[in-house]
Amino acid sequence: MGEGAMAENAAGKQRGAPFQKGRSGNPKGKPKGVRHKATVLAEKLMQDDAEAIVSAVVTAAKGGDMTAARLVLERISPLRKGRPVCLDLPTVQTASDIAAAMAALTAAMASGEVTPDEAATVASVFEVRRKALETEELEKRLLALEEKGRKK
Secondary structure, eight states: OOHHHHHHHHHHHOOSOSSOTTOOSSSSOSOTTOOOHHHHHHHHHHHHTHHHHHHHHHHHHHTTOHHHHHHHHHHHSOOOSSOOOOOOOOOOOSHHHHHHHHHHHHHHHHTTSSOHHHHHHHHHHHHHHHHHHHHHHHHHHHHHHHHHHHHO
């Protein structure tokens, strides 16, 4: 039997789309939050022998196993994501204060005091503050309008 004959047979058996669009082939599926049995079993085994495993890894690290030493060190002192950024910035209470703080941040980045990534992170904090100030201002205006409407 040639390859062409197999392809024809397979093509003949399939009729249209096997599933309806937007409908699961297994509507009940696995419930949310249920964990795979193998994962649960592995965690149970590790939990039962956790002390022995940690002891073996520490012993291997003391014996010069660099992989074991790296594992121990990563757990004791994990790599830090980012660093504290100390900048002399104005107090941010208004939108114009944010503009001044952004100017100071830009100058700090230009001088190399902070990296562009750090500046972007700080700028995103300023943006959140700006949105909060904007929301607060809109709320005050709305309350004033509502109060004015009640007095009429």
